[in-house]
Amino acid sequence: MTLLGHSIPDPGIVGDGPRAVPPATPAGGTKDLLAISDVSCSQIFRLFRIARELKATPRPGPASQWLSGLTLGLLFEKPSTRTRVSFEAGMHQLGGQALFLPSDTIQLSRGESLGDTALVLSRYLDGLVIRTFEQAKLEEWARHATIPVINGLTDLCHPCQALADLFTLMEVKGSFADDAFEGLKLAYVGDGNNVANSLIEAGAKVGMHVAIGCPPQYQPDPGILERSREEAGRTGATIEIVHDPAVAAENADALYTDVWTSMGQEYEQIERLKALAPYQLNERLLHRAKPTAIALHCLPAHRGEEITAAVLDGPQSVVLQQAENRLHVQKAILTEWLGRP
Ligand code: CP
Ligand code: NVA
Numbered sequence: 050m051t052l053l054g055h056s057i058p059d060p061g062i063v064g065d066g067p068r069a070v071p072p073a074t075p076a077g078g079t080k081d082l083l084a085i086s087d088v089s090c091s092q093i094f095r096l097f098r099i100a101r102e103l104k105a106t107p108r109p110g111p112a113s114q115w116l117s118g119l120t121l122g123l124l125f126e127k128p129s130t131r132t133r134v135s136f137e138a139g140m141h142q143l144g145g146q147a148l149f150l151p152s153d154t155i156q157l158s159r160g161e162s163l164g165d166t167a168l169v170l171s172r173y174l175d176g177l178v179i180r181t182f183e184q185a186k187l188e189e190w191a192r193h194a195t196i197p198v199i200n201g202l203t204d205l206c207h208p209c210q211a212l213a214d215l216f217t218l219m220e221v222k223g224s225f226a227d228d229a230f231e232g233l234k235l236a237y238v239g240d241g242n243n244v245a246n247s248l249i250e251a252g253a254k255v256g257m258h259v260a261i262g263c264p265p266q267y268q269p270d271p272g273i274l275e276r277s278r279e280e281a282g283r284t285g286a287t288i289e290i291v292h293d294p295a296v297a298a299e300n301a302d303a304l305y306t307d308v309w310t311s312m313g314q315e316y317e318q319i320e321r322l323k324a325l326a327p328y329q330l331n332e333r334l335l336h337r338a339k340p341t342a343i344a345l346h347c348l349p350a351h352r353g354e355e356i357t358a359a360v361l362d363g364p365q366s367v368v369l370q371q372a373e374n375r376l377h378v379q380k381a382i383l384t385e386w387l388g389r390p
Contacts, residue, residue: 081191081198082386083184085208085250086276090284092385093254094227097216099381100374101225108142112380116145119175119387124190125201126152126181127312131348131375132201132209136178139380145387148174152181167193176387182313197386204243204313205270209382210347211247213374215255218303220374221343221367230257231285236301236338238262238294239328239355240321241269244307244347249288253277256284262297263290264324294328298337305345306330306355322354330356335365343367 079087088096103112121140123133133149140147152158157166163186170177171194179190180201191198200208219229235252237245241263249269252259261269268274268290281288291297298304309325310318335344344356344366352358360366 078385082208082382083187083191083198083200084206085211085247085254087208088212088254090254090256093212093215093251096212096378096381096385097219097225099384100216100377103380104374104377112143112384114144115384116140116143116387119145120173121145121147121383121387122150122170122174122177123147123201124150124152124155124170124177124179124181127202129180129201131372132178132180135376135379136201136383139376139383143380143383145175145383163189164193168195171195176383199382199386202243204311206247206250206273207243207347208247208251209375209379210244211251212382213378214248214305214345214347214371215251215257216378217345217367217371217374218343220370222302228256230255232258233303234258234260234301235303235305236260236262236297236299237305237307238297238330238334239306239325240267240309240311241290242267242307242311244305246270246273248305249273249277250280253280253284253286253288256286258287258289260289260291260297260299260301262294262328263292264328265292266324267321294334295337298334301338301342303343303345304330304335304338307347308349308351309355325355329354330360332357332359332363335360345371348372 078092081087106112121136123136125133137147167190174196176197176199177194178199178201179187181187182204184203184205187200187203219225235248235257237248241261245261246269249259250273277288309321330344342365344360346356346361346368348368350356350361352361361368
């Protein structure tokens with residue numbers, strides 16, 4: 050290819066896209082982060098070590114140029130506060146930049162194919178965070194894109210959230226050792242949704258006890274349960290599904306809940322409110338857990354529905370620390386998946 054009479058290499062022909070250095074995928078890791086199944090237990094601990102280092106490093110600091118010259122796209126089909134802003138701020142703090150691409154503002158909304166969009170964006174960007182509905186659609190993006198694709202939430206799972214949640218649990222418990230989760234019990238009460246699914250998968254990887262208290266009609270995904278139980282057999286984790294929230298909460302180190310009506314389920318709201326009412330995270334339920342237990346919620350929360358204000362804003366709640374940790378853990382993810390140029 051020539052430009053103004055000079056012969057210049059076309060990086061596109063060799064499929065490298067615009068970057069000078071190929072993405073440094075984590076050793077033994079996958080191109081994409083679509084679910085917790087894409088990371089091993091040792092990679093999780095490696096991410097936590099990087100996140101801890103980044104959290105402790107004043108800004109601007111040595112990490113301020115790690116992703117210099119790199120651009121992250123955020124292609125979102127659903128609203129977001131934390132995921133969007135923490136990825137955007139994280140990218141800036143690492144010297145790169147982020148582009149927010151709401152799906153209704155790009156040609157995708159006028160019928161351009163997913164495949165064409167993924168291939169074109171791969172020529173401009175160094176990574177893509179996608180928030181969408183079906184996991185299969187996220188997987189299709191990842192198949193077409195030649196750059197790393199990171200799950201920013203699907204109907205099935207929310208892996209970045211679960212990683213930040215486990216990091217928060219480690220921080221609160223004060224142990225970053227490889228056996229930090231052994232003997233810990235995380236109880237999740239409410240809807241067996243995307244957040245619950247990723248917590249189950251992550252807990253199984255790190256050897257934790259995970260108890261889910263949910264109604265029979267709102268159980269976690271059977272495929273995720275099956276692969277997590279297999280994983281648990283190797284790591285010493287236990288995955289328990291019960292329908293009595295008090296049984297789930299018994300002696301827990303952490304009590305977690307999420308909204309009863311996730312994005313895209315608004316048409317089911319009335320029946321969900323009814324079925325999930327006995328699963329509210331309130332002070333009575335918190336008393337079933339250990340006195341030192343923490344209360345977690347991925348946010349946004351509905352005070353008076355899935356969680357009471359007394360718990361969410363109470364002394365055992367660590368929800369703001371949890372939300373902040375999205376930033377630190379995702380910065381670690383970006384350095385691992387987008388690489389350091
Ligand atoms: N917890 C979470 O993912 O929040 P947002 O929907 O605001 O991104
Ligand atoms: N389960 C919620 C999580 C929001 C962060 C949803 O999918 O809407």
